[in-house]
Amino acid sequence: MSQIEIRDVAIEYKKPKSEESFVAIQGVSLSIEKGSFVTIVGSSGCGKSTLLLALAGLIECSRGSIRVEGKDVTGPGKDRAMVFQDASLLPWRSVHGNVRFALELQRWKRDDIDERAARFVRMVGLGNFADYHPHQLSGGMRQRVNIARALAVDPQVLLMDEPFGALDAQTREVMGDELLRIWERDKKTAVFVTHSIDEAIFLGDRVVVMGRNPGHIRDVVEIDLPRPRTAAMLDSPSFIEYRRKLRDYISADMQALHMVEDIA
Numbered sequence: 001m002s003q004i005e006i007r008d009v010a011i012e013y014k015k016p017k018s019e020e021s022f023v024a025i026q027g028v029s030l031s032i033e034k035g036s037f038v039t040i041v042g043s044s045g046c047g048k049s050t051l052l053l054a055l056a057g058l059i060e061c062s063r064g065s066i067r068v069e070g071k072d073v074t075g076p077g078k079d080r081a082m083v084f085q086d087a088s089l090l091p092w093r094s095v096h097g098n099v100r101f102a103l104e105l106q107r108w109k110r111d112d113i114d115e116r117a118a119r120f121v122r123m124v125g126l127g128n129f130a131d132y133h134p135h136q137l138s139g140g141m142r143q144r145v146n147i148a149r150a151l152a153v154d155p156q157v158l159l160m161d162e163p164f165g166a167l168d169a170q171t172r173e174v175m176g177d178e179l180l181r182i183w184e185r186d187k188k189t190a191v192f193v194t195h196s197i198d199e200a201i202f203l204g205d206r207v208v209v210m211g212r213n214p215g216h217i218r219d220v221v222e223i224d225l226p227r228p229r230t231a232a233m234l235d236s237p238s239f240i241e242y243r244r245k246l247r248d249y250i251s252a253d254m255q256a257l258h259m260v261e262d263i264a
Ligand SMILES: Nc1ncnc2c1ncn2[C@@H]1O[C@H](COP(=O)(O)OP(=O)(O)O)[C@@H](O)[C@H]1O
Pocket: 013, 014, 015, 016, 022, 024, 042, 043, 044, 045, 046, 047, 048, 049, 050, 051, 215
């Protein structure tokens, strides 16, 4: 059995000011092995965030089931941590204080908290900035704090919804490298949503391609590139082939969308 079992999941949202509901995703099934890195791509609105929120236990499935370690997901849990696109740090707390806070919430032992927070601050390369406050940090540094906070509580599964989406291309690459380095050491299961096809290939063991109307899984592409991944691989023939395949899926989806809009 895989660590995460998503079985025939559908999620419906209530339409605002109406009795009708809107099917955001349907018939989604996916098994995720412990310690693997799964990335999810798909055009905007195809339900990537919806699926991740359901994995986090922040929204309920309308149909189907999600199990982690054989247990139904019925709400948020310590076994899963979520990183959103915008780091929502506490402005009045330092870098160290923000990571501490996550541990305090989970009632870690007082004696361990300081040391552990410091360790994870160092791990994301912010050792020299532990006493800085969020407004004194760049976007990339804030997102590092966000990741440190998620990792510090020692989740089994790390859920990331476009965590580098607000960063410039260069910072994004550095963060991707760093995330892989941490992941290779810690071997957490990672589920990572991105709109960057290159990022999805570079990070993932598998890339899940989602399509829309309603959101569903179109394909799961195994990425057969050795680890550690390096920048040189971005130009390798197999990387280029993965990129072409994934681009084709997404542009076909966009064309279908335009046709629907033309008819409507
Ligand atoms: N809280 C909500 N209420 C109603 N509709 C929603 C809600 N959240 C998302 N949706 C709709 O569900 C679909 C999927 O959204 P989302 O999961 O955010 O897509 P993605 O992350 O792939 O861009 C979209 O059409 C969106 O408008």
